[in-house]
Amino acid sequence: MRAYVLSRLAQTALVVVLSLTAVFGMVRLSGDPVLLFMPMDIQAKDVNEFRQRLGFNDPLAVQYARFMGGAVRGDFGESLRYRSDALGLVLERLPATLLLGGTALGLTLVLAIPLGVVSAVHRDSPFDHAATVATVLGQATPGFWLGLMLIYLFSVQLRWLPTGGTGTLAHLVMPSVVLAAFFAARIARLTRSAVLEVLGEDYVLTARAKGLAETRVIAKHALRNSAIPIVTLAGLEAGQLLGGAVITETIFAWPGLGRLTVQALLNRDFPVVLAAVFLISVMYTLINLAVDLLYGWLDPRVRLRA
Amino acid sequence: MRHLKAWLGIGLTAATLVAAAAAPWLARHDPLRADFAQSLRPPGTPGHVLGTDQLGRDLLARVLHGARLALFIGACTVLITAVGGGLLGLVAGFAERWPSAVLMRIADVQLSFPFILLAMTINAITGLGLRNIILSLSAAGWVVYARVVRGEVLSVKQRDYVQAAAALGMSRARVLFRHVLPNVAPSIVVVASLQFSQFIVAEAAISFLGFGVQPPTPAWGSMLSESRDFLYVAWWLAAFPGVALALTALGVNLLGDWLRDTLDPKLRV
Numbered sequence: 001m002r003a004y005v006l007s008r009l010a011q012t013a014l015v016v017v018l019s020l021t022a023v024f025g026m027v028r029l030s031g032d033p034v035l036l037f038m039p040m041d042i043q044a045k046d047v048n049e050f051r052q053r054l055g056f057n058d059p060l061a062v063q064y065a066r067f068m069g070g071a072v073r074g075d076f077g078e079s080l081r082y083r084s085d086a087l088g089l090v091l092e093r094l095p096a097t098l099l100l101g102g103t104a105l106g107l108t109l110v111l112a113i114p115l116g117v118v119s120a121v122h123r124d125s126p127f128d129h130a131a132t133v134a135t136v137l138g139q140a141t142p143g144f145w146l147g148l149m150l151i152y153l154f155s156v157q158l159r160w161l162p163t164g165g166t167g168t169l170a171h172l173v174m175p176s177v178v179l180a181a182f183f184a185a186r187i188a189r190l191t192r193s194a195v196l197e198v199l200g201e202d203y204v205l206t207a208r209a210k211g212l213a214e215t216r217v218i219a220k221h222a223l224r225n226s227a228i229p230i231v232t233l234a235g236l237e238a239g240q241l242l243g244g245a246v247i248t249e250t251i252f253a254w255p256g257l258g259r260l261t262v263q264a265l266l267n268r269d270f271p272v273v274l275a276a277v278f279l280i281s282v283m284y285t286l287i288n289l290a291v292d293l294l295y296g297w298l299d300p301r302v303r304l305r306a
Numbered sequence: 307m308r309h310l311k312a313w314l315g316i317g318l319t320a321a322t323l324v325a326a327a328a329a330p331w332l333a334r335h336d337p338l339r340a341d342f343a344q345s346l347r348p349p350g351t352p353g354h355v356l357g358t359d360q361l362g363r364d365l366l367a368r369v370l371h372g373a374r375l376a377l378f379i380g381a382c383t384v385l386i387t388a389v390g391g392g393l394l395g396l397v398a399g400f401a402e403r404w405p406s407a408v409l410m411r412i413a414d415v416q417l418s419f420p421f422i423l424l425a426m427t428i429n430a431i432t433g434l435g436l437r438n439i440i441l442s443l444s445a446a447g448w449v450v451y452a453r454v455v456r457g458e459v460l461s462v463k464q465r466d467y468v469q470a471a472a473a474l475g476m477s478r479a480r481v482l483f484r485h486v487l488p489n490v491a492p493s494i495v496v497v498a499s500l501q502f503s504q505f506i507v508a509e510a511a512i513s514f515l516g517f518g519v520q521p522p523t524p525a526w527g528s529m530l531s532e533s534r535d536f537l538y539v540a541w542w543l544a545a546f547p548g549v550a551l552a553l554t555a556l557g558v559n560l561l562g563d564w565l566r567d568t569l570d571p572k573l574r575v
């Protein structure tokens with residue numbers, strides 16, 4: 001177990017190093033970030049001085065070594081725009097994203113799992129059909145469009161909720177619903193098919209035959225055994241929530257990591273982009289590790305090997 | 307229910323294809339021509355069934371031409387990723403040893419980063435526009451094919467007919483393309499159909515954020531982005547491009563589900 005976790009953490013480090021290398025390569029090959037950031041009327045000698053100061057004149061290998069050396073110590077340089085520590089800026093925005101993502105994930109699970117279980121237990125009932133329609137529609141509706149429509153309905157027409165920003169619980173409602181909608185649809189569909197698969201098993205028949213209450217059969221025997229695919233998907237989705245957050249945060253002006261990344265990309269503020277890439281890939285791989293560890297707890301037959 | 311879903315999928319997809327193909331005949335207006343005297347007309351205005359936008363451009367024409375763009379981008383990316391990712395998966399599954407290991411590590415790295423953010427980052431760095439968004443979506447999307455195809459090849463390779471073909475002295479390339487590829491093809495088709503709507507929605511999202519197709523080109527994503535400034539006065543600008551996008555995604559999703567149930571029920575993507 002310990003060897004497994006250690007080797008997975010080593011893999012995480014490798015993945016993070018490789019993704020930073022890829023983004024570093026792309027940034028440096030794409031031209032001169034300094035030129036893009038300078039005012040139009042600047043003198044050539046000033047450009048050169050700026051470039052010298054930021055080290056863009058050195059050989060690529062030297063720049064890469066310096067960048068990686070800094071990254072190891074959590075130093076991604078200064079933001080070209082805000083003139084402050086890039087990683088600090090990114091970390092400052094992290095709690096807002098975690099709040100939004102956590103609320104959305106909670107909402108997803110609370111909605112999707114009961115929906116999927118009830119659909120499976122009452123297969124082909126009107127409820128099941130209605131749930132199928134809702135989940136199919138939920139999967140096809142783009143989140144950013146759903147966001148626009150909710151803003152139109154609840155902010156413009158009804159004036160119940162703020163269009164964006166942060167501060168109160170009311171600000172959290174629409175962004176987390178939008179972020180949760182797509183994932184809830186996927187997880188509800190998967191829960192339904194996973195529970196259906198298990199309901200045909202002998203141990204469910206046995207549990208019923210020995211006179212267990214139906215709720216107990218479902219909760220103890222069916223749901224627990226169909227948990228593995230659900231947890232796998234939920235874990236993958238938890239990672240994708242980070243991607244969804246990019247769009248949702250932009251629509252609702254939510255001051256999180258996603259919105260900061262979009263702004264940094266628009267401004268070509270590459271130190272901030274690199275710091276955000278670093279943080280996102282670390283979080284993503286750690287979530288996947290947590291999912292794999294959960295397997296062992298859910299299904300003791302799963303043996304984790306290094 | 308299942309048949310209903312399949313037919314709905316086929317119908318919606320066909321309708322989108324027809325709308326895209328017949329766009330210039332279905333809407334008489336040029337999607338790019340501004341007419342300030344007619345700006346922000348609501349749906350139902352004579353001559354403008356879906357109304358007009360802030361520049362007086364006909365919304366119906368823009369939505370229909372948007373379908374062309376969306377389907378074109380979807381088709382190009384699916385083709386590039388299916389061929390590219392599929393070939394890499396074939397080679398990785400067949401060659402094993404180091405090509406396989408290297409490819410799967412690259413796939414792991416790529417999967418450790420949200421798809422949409424990856425495509426957007428590539429776009430922001432390499433430049434915006436139609437060609438670059440197709441390339442960036444492809445660069446972000448090939449992994450799924452490579453993984454699925456590699457997994458399939460690993461199992462097909464063990465079958466007797468492949469072993470027999472190899473024992474008869476067939477060249478490796480011939481075994482790969484004549485005996486392995488046809489047996490892996492259904493999975494590629496299913497993945498492609500399930501990816502298609504994902505690419506269309508991703509393109510719209512990226513254009514919405516400003517990293518994709520640029521205005522005035524009528525892309526659904528950039529139309530929705532522009533509509534945000536007029537949400538208080540012109541709901542139709544936000545409603546119709548989104549409805550078109552959602553219906554297209556719905557049709558292709560249902561079609562993909564049906565293809566999976568028919569061709570490859572065990573596949574989980």
